[in-house]
Amino acid sequence: MNGLAAGSTQLGEERRLRVLVVDDSPVARSVLRSILESDPGIEVVGTARNGWEGVQMAAQLAPDVITMDVHMPEMDGYEATRQIMAYHPRPILIVTASLAKQDVDFSFRMLEAGALDIFEKPAGDEPASLRGRSQTLVERVRLLSRVRVITHLRGRRKTSAPTPIPHVEVKPSAVPVEAPRRLVILGASTGGPRALQRILAGLPDSLPAPVLVVQHIAHGFTQGLADWLAGETALRVAVAREGEGLAAGRVYVAPEGQHIVPERQTIRLSATPRTLPIPSVDVTMQAAARNWGSAAVGVLLTGMGSDGARGLLAIRQAGGITIAQDQGTSTIFGMPHVAIQMGAACEILPLDQISAAIQEAVHEAGRETE
Numbered sequence: 583m584n585g586l587a588a589g590s591t592q593l594g595e596e597r598r599l600r601v602l603v604v605d606d607s608p609v610a611r612s613v614l615r616s617i618l619e620s621d622p623g624i625e626v627v628g629t630a631r632n633g634w635e636g637v638q639m640a641a642q643l644a645p646d647v648i649t650m651d652v653h654m655p656e657m658d659g660y661e662a663t664r665q666i667m668a669y670h671p672r673p674i675l676i677v678t679a680s681l682a683k684q685d686v687d688f689s690f691r692m693l694e695a696g697a698l699d700i701f702e703k704p705a706g707d708e709p710a711s712l713r714g715r716s717q718t719l720v721e722r723v724r725l726l727s728r729v730r731v732i733t734h735l736r737g738r739r740k741t742s743a744p745t746p747i748p749h750v751e752v753k754p755s756a757v758p759v760e761a762p763r764r765l766v767i768l769g770a771s772t773g774g775p776r777a778l779q780r781i782l783a784g785l786p787d788s789l790p791a792p793v794l795v796v797q798h799i800a801h802g803f804t805q806g807l808a809d810w811l812a813g814e815t816a817l818r819v820a821v822a823r824e825g826e827g828l829a830a831g832r833v834y835v836a837p838e839g840q841h842i843v844p845e846r847q848t849i850r851l852s853a854t855p856r857t858l859p860i861p862s863v864d865v866t867m868q869a870a871a872r873n874w875g876s877a878a879v880g881v882l883l884t885g886m887g888s889d890g891a892r893g894l895l896a897i898r899q900a901g902g903i904t905i906a907q908d909q910g911t912s913t914i915f916g917m918p919h920v921a922i923q924m925g926a927a928c929e930i931l932p933l934d935q936i937s938a939a940i941q942e943a944v945h946e947a948g949r950e951t952e
Contacts, residue, residue, distance in 0.1 A: 602645040604636035606654040617716040633662030667696030667734040673726040679703040686806035702800040764791040769863030771798040771885025773913025782815035784937025836861035867893025876901030884912040888920040895926035903943040
């Protein structure tokens with residue numbers, strides 16, 4: 583020992599990010615450590631074989647970021663996340679290979695309990711496949727290390743395991759019963775699922791507008807997102823389908839690998855333009871500005887990058903109403919910040935005021951089109 587405390591550095595050196603890896607697979611733990619420590623600015627300070635060990639090590643080591651598997655013996659990732667966020671809150675990145683419905687459901691419950699994001703681990707813990715995504719993982723860990731997390735007091739109450747989220751099959755209608763005269767678009771990235779949950783939970787089933795959701799999320803999790811949100815709101819939620827009629831009181835989630843393009847009465851899905859990310863908030867909001875004009879209501883939520891800023895500006899320039907989430911309630915103040923700097927936001931609001939603002943906006947947009 584050279585007299586320096588664990589995790590400290592020589593004078594003038596940048597402090598390394600301290601990461602705890604929680605995974606029941608020895609191969610995954612080894613490869614994740616190798617990937618993370620390939621970045622000289624990251625140190626894996628511990629590896630845990632299950633959620634119980636993860637909770638204990640989180641308290642002892644106070645890591646900057648925790649990577650958390652979902653299915654583990656003794657204590658699963660949901661219960662571990664719940665306890666860590668209740669007693670020793672840290673940024674948690676869900677790392678999972680399973681797209682089985684139960685595991686996807688658990689992943690969204692983990693987000694609800696305070697985890698920040700999901701990273702798709704290739705199936706089978708193949709070292710080559712894991713290393714192929716090494717740069718993405720390193721960037722995600724670095725990003726989440728800058729997020730200020732809060733204590734989730736609900737986790738201090740004893741709870742049973744989360745019940746599976748039912749999948750509700752919603753058949754598309756070629757023509758809506760009544761063509762709505764206003765349209766809401768919600769765009770989000772990192773931190774978005776919980777923000778969407780809060781907003782949609784505050785909207786009534788009588789909302790006189792359809793809602794389009796464009797959420798950047800790991801491959802294989804879109805249906806799980808829709809199912810989870812469906813259980814959190816009075817509105818009907820489903821993954822959008824080609825040619826589906828736009829109806830008031832319905833929520834349409836953009837599918838994987840396709841942009842959701844709102845026409846005047848129906849939805850069109852498109853794999854072009856080949857922008858990144860796909861689906862793109864910009865593409866959806868720009869189409870809304872063209873086809874809905876002043877009847878469009880754009881809401882840009884937490885997330886990294888700039889996707890959605892130009893689309894929000896297009897809606898404002900078309901006479902629509904635009905809202906950006908404020909810095910204080912954003913997990914990552916990237917997308918809304920860029921939009922605000924561009925002058926795209928009519929209003930800048932904390933998360934708990936956005937549902938009411940949407941209701942007011944759809945009524946105002948509707949009056950303007952009458």
